[in-house]
Amino acid sequence: MLARKALIVSTDSTAVNFCSATLADMGHTEVRRISTGMQALAVAAVESFDLALISDVLSDMTGIEAFERLKVNEPNMVGILLSSHLDVAMAVKAANCGFSGIVEQPFDSRVLRKLIDQAFQQLTVREENTRLHTLVPLYRLGERFLQSSSIHQVLDELVDAVCREIHVPSASVMIPEDEGGRLTIAASRGLDREVVEGIDLRPGEKIAGWVFENGEPVILNRETQHTTPFSSHLTRKEIAAAISFPLKGREKTIGVLNISQTRPDVEYSQSDLELLAIICRQAVVAIENLTFIKEREEHARIKALLEQYVSPEVAGLLVRSNQDLLDVGDIRDLTVLFADIRHFTLLVQHLSLEELRAFLNCFFDFFTREVFANKGTLDKFMGDAALVIFGAPLVIERPSVAAVKTAIKILASFERLKQEWTVKSDLFKQVGLGIGISRGRMFLGNVGSAKRLDYTVIGTEVNIAQRLASDTESGKILITGQVRDDIDGLFAFRHEQSRVLRGMEKEISLFSVIPNGVP
Incomplete structure (x- = not known):
C-alpha cells in the first residue's frame, strides 16, 4: 500500500491523537497536526498533503471553509470531516465542498479506517484521471511524429x-x-x-x-x-x-x-x-x-543494383553483410573471364535489328545463368563480349576452377544456340565464341560516381583475358599459366605456343582447356 501524507486540523487533542493512531496503524506515518485553519493554510502553502482530517469547528473558521480554501492549491486533496454535532445541513455542505466522508463523535476506529480507505481510493482515481488528462495528449504526439x-x-x-x-x-x-x-x-x-x-x-x-x-x-x-x-x-x-x-x-x-x-x-x-x-x-x-x-529502401536499391552484376542470392548475401560497394576500391587477387563472339560484325551487317536482339538475348540469358550458378560477378556486357569476375565481391574457394567450369558450360550452350540459329540462317555457321581466362592482382572497385555505380576491375590481367578471348580460335578456352596452376589435376589442358599479346611487351605462357578431356 502506498503511504500517504495527512494533515489533521483540530483543537481537540483526543480527536488528533485518535486520527494519528489510526493513520499510523494503516501505515501512514507522515502526519502534520495543526490547530487552526490559518495555520493549516500556511503549512499547505509549502507542503503537499493527500488527506485532510478537519474538525467541523475551529477557532478561526469552520472546518468546511478551511477545506474549501485548502483545495484551491490542492484540488486532488481528499477530506474527512470530524463532527461533534452533525445535522442534515452540515452533511449537505460537506458533500458539496468535496469531503469524501464524515465521522461523528464518539469516534469508531473501524468507521474511520473505512472512510480513510475510501478517501484514498477516491484520491487514486483522481490522480489517475489527472495523469491521463495530462498524458493522453502527450501520447497523441506520437501520431504526429510518425506522420x-x-x-x-x-x-x-x-x-x-x-x-x-x-x-x-x-x-x-x-x-x-x-x-x-x-x-x-x-x-x-x-x-x-x-x-x-x-x-x-x-x-x-x-x-x-x-x-x-x-x-x-x-x-x-x-x-x-x-x-x-x-x-x-x-x-x-x-x-x-x-x-x-x-x-x-x-x-x-x-x-x-x-x-x-x-x-x-x-x-x-x-x-x-x-x-x-x-x-x-x-x-x-x-x-x-x-x-x-x-535503410530498407537503400538495401532494396543496392540489391536491385547488385543483381545487375551477381545472382539474387549473392546480392542478398552482400546486402545482409553490409558491405558498402560505394566505398570499395582496393587491389585484389582475382580471376577474370572474357568472352567474345567471333564474326559478330557479319551478323550486324546482314540480320535485322530484331533478329540480332533476339540472338543476343538468348546468348546473354544462358551466359548470365551459368555465371551466377558458379557465384561469378557479371561485370559488364560490351556489345558482342562480356567480362566476368570470380572471387569478388563474394569471396569463393578456387575462383579459377569456377571460371573454367563456367567457360566450359558457356561454350556448350553457345554451340547449341549456334545450331538452332543456323537453321534460320547459314550466317551462323561462321559465328563462334572465344574465351580467355586470366588471374592476378588487379584493382576492384567503383569507377565513376556514387550515382552511377560501375563496379569493375582494372589491370593488366584484365587486358590479357580480353586479348586471349579476341585472339583465340572459335570454340576455344585460353588460360594463362597462373590459371593452369590453379586447375591442375581437375581439368585437361594442352600447352599452347607462348606469345606476345597485342599491346603487351612480354611473352606469356598459354594453355587451352580441353572441355571433355581427362585430367
Whole structure:
C-alpha cells in the first residue's frame, strides 16, 4: 500500500491523537497536526498533503471553509470531516465542498479506517484521471511524429511540442553530423541564428556533449547550478533553469534536447524529466522508424543494383553483410573471364535489328545463368563480349576452377544456340565464341560516381583475358599459366605456343582447356 501524507486540523487533542493512531496503524506515518485553519493554510502553502482530517469547528473558521480554501492549491486533496454535532445541513455542505466522508463523535476506529480507505481510493482515481488528462495528449504526439516524412521534420515537431507542453521560451535539438561526429543544432525555437550556427561540440564537450556521451540528463537551476561540475560552462547568466536531455534509441544516444527558462520563479525537477521522457521517447521511435525505412529502401536499391552484376542470392548475401560497394576500391587477387563472339560484325551487317536482339538475348540469358550458378560477378556486357569476375565481391574457394567450369558450360550452350540459329540462317555457321581466362592482382572497385555505380576491375590481367578471348580460335578456352596452376589435376589442358599479346611487351605462357578431356 502506498503511504500517504495527512494533515489533521483540530483543537481537540483526543480527536488528533485518535486520527494519528489510526493513520499510523494503516501505515501512514507522515502526519502534520495543526490547530487552526490559518495555520493549516500556511503549512499547505509549502507542503503537499493527500488527506485532510478537519474538525467541523475551529477557532478561526469552520472546518468546511478551511477545506474549501485548502483545495484551491490542492484540488486532488481528499477530506474527512470530524463532527461533534452533525445535522442534515452540515452533511449537505460537506458533500458539496468535496469531503469524501464524515465521522461523528464518539469516534469508531473501524468507521474511520473505512472512510480513510475510501478517501484514498477516491484520491487514486483522481490522480489517475489527472495523469491521463495530462498524458493522453502527450501520447497523441506520437501520431504526429510518425506522420513526419523526414528526421528533420520529427525534430521540428519535437521542439514545437516541448515549447508548447512545458512552456519554455527556447529549445533546441543537437545531433551528430555523422557517426561519431560533432554535435550541431538541427532544430530550434527561440534562439538567435548566430547562436544556432555557432554551436559545434565534440561528444563529451560541455554540458550537451557530456549528456550525449553519457546518456544521462542534467538539470540546472539557478539556486543550485553553481554546485554542479558544469558551473564553468554556464555562460548565459539570464538563464534561471535548464535541462539537457538525451534522445536515447534502442542501441545508442542519437541526440540531445536542450531547454532553458529565463523566468526567475521557475525551477525544473524530476517531474519535468518524466514529461520530457514521454515526449522524447515518441520522437525517437519515429526517428528510428524513418531510419529503418530508409535503410530498407537503400538495401532494396543496392540489391536491385547488385543483381545487375551477381545472382539474387549473392546480392542478398552482400546486402545482409553490409558491405558498402560505394566505398570499395582496393587491389585484389582475382580471376577474370572474357568472352567474345567471333564474326559478330557479319551478323550486324546482314540480320535485322530484331533478329540480332533476339540472338543476343538468348546468348546473354544462358551466359548470365551459368555465371551466377558458379557465384561469378557479371561485370559488364560490351556489345558482342562480356567480362566476368570470380572471387569478388563474394569471396569463393578456387575462383579459377569456377571460371573454367563456367567457360566450359558457356561454350556448350553457345554451340547449341549456334545450331538452332543456323537453321534460320547459314550466317551462323561462321559465328563462334572465344574465351580467355586470366588471374592476378588487379584493382576492384567503383569507377565513376556514387550515382552511377560501375563496379569493375582494372589491370593488366584484365587486358590479357580480353586479348586471349579476341585472339583465340572459335570454340576455344585460353588460360594463362597462373590459371593452369590453379586447375591442375581437375581439368585437361594442352600447352599452347607462348606469345606476345597485342599491346603487351612480354611473352606469356598459354594453355587451352580441353572441355571433355581427362585430367
